[in-house]
Amino acid sequence: MTVRIGLSGWQYDSWRGDFYPEGLAKRRWLEHVGERFPAVEVNGSFYSLQRPSRYRAWRAAVPEGFRFALKGGRYLTHMLRLRNVDTALANFFASGPLELGPALGPVLWQLPEQVVPTPEVLDAFLAALPRSHGDAATLATGHDAKVAEPATTTEHARLRIDHALEVRSPDAVTPEHLAVLRRHRVALVDSHAGDFPRFVHDTDAPLAYLRLHGAPHTYHDGYAPEALADWASTVRRHDEAGRDVWVFFDNDAERHAPWDALGLARLVGRPQTRSDSPGASGTTSPAGSTT
Template sequence: MAAIHIGISGWRYAPWRGDFYPKGLTQKRELQFASRAVNSIEINGSFYALQRPERYAQWRDETPDGFVFSVKAPRFITHIRRLRDIHKPLANFFASGILELKEKLGPILWQFPPNFQFNPELFETFLQQLPHDTEAAAALARQHEARLNGHASMKAYGKQPVRHAVEIRHDSFIDPDFVALLKRYDVALVIADTADKWPYREDVTSDFVYLRLHGAEELYASGYTAQALKRWGDRIDAWHHGTQPEDAHLINPKQKPKARKSREVFCYFDNDIKVRAPFDARSLLTRFHLDTQLATTPGQIPAEGVLP
């Protein structure tokens, strides 16, 4: 069976200190702690600014074997350039160090702002430029701007897939042509629970499924009840087994996903304001008995000393 990855969006939050993170745990060891409590984390600092190769390498080294990072792509591309004239920004992003994650590199998340409307031609041009393996990503990285000279990562470290997921926040994307484009370019539609603020759809358009759970009732804040987590667990179980929920909320009900024995699933909790995300993630990991596969449990991680 393909893997199930359940985790959190980011890990450096002041309100978590003394709650999820035990008192006495230094800030520099928070990733080490979090990566032993969940089996995947979505890097979101990359959304706000280009990171450095040495930072990605450090994150890779601080996390256990089998751990996976997803990476949030720069808002400079999606929110500022709004997909126009983005060849060099794309090259800069792929040169910024994500390839240094090596075997721990998961999907790349492309989140679009609420006022970004679906333009089929523009969006297809964007999808055409996305690399789908590390060798293609390294080739694109070598076209970076000169300002990255001396601070660029351009090595593929072998050929492995590079997957992409798109999170939409405008009703104009509720269009069968959008689903067809994602399927054509093997890009996943992010299944985003946003407390009914933005569109929610569950079309399966790739060989993996990507979920972002921003809060059941209050965006970025409210936690998920045991009943809600059971519902999400049931849906993940269906996607993981290559099917889809019987009541799937689809843009195009006529376009069925390809039959598969299993699908890889990535699920990230982003309800971080009230320190619900890591505990909700732990509950869902337990549902799939994935907590037993982690290096240790949060309560066993010492505030100081050597991590396993």
């Protein structure tokens, strides 16, 4: 099994002069991330359909073995609320994710607090999700005119696609909802923050997906050494249980995310890079961080 500890997003101007060296061009920030982490969570795919050329550029910027977890489009989760999603799903996968090839990691579907699908709606949505690159390419042929440059390659048809669901309401974590997740082997995200609840349930998925937003001040607070040690124990338990483990730090507002991610990786015993100490790149960690 694999353990990948990375960042939720990478285009944060406030990180310049801290995680990113002052003189490093913004177009090279992803390359910098790829030298220090094995994975990143893509936020742009959540807000709008991307272009195949952008996915190809992302893939070219990182080393072999790097993985991109994609956030599924909010149009499906926040507007359609998981209903009547066939064309929207086709558009999402036609917009370029398959251009990542083997670098494509799991897809995260994030529900807002006010969206609580019935178990029946959730079941239909999860049943529609493609489970391989070949399935996704077939699904993508149903795109509409919103995708001007469709990408439906089947070069890596047999590669698996895993999915994870993040919810914010206890009403979306009933025994009936969990039974649906288990039937489809979709992971329930273990999401930690200061202003929404944490749900920890085994759904028989082949992966564990952790998102660490910081607490008590969501997005702003870093994790103390003791807290990181607790998360390291959680990661080890998932790894020992035979799950692929994906951990993404989203406490980006005060620049804690990269340093916390590197700190957790050291505790887990999975060095992230050839040179992951702050001094190695000429940068320093922010006050209060764990490095």
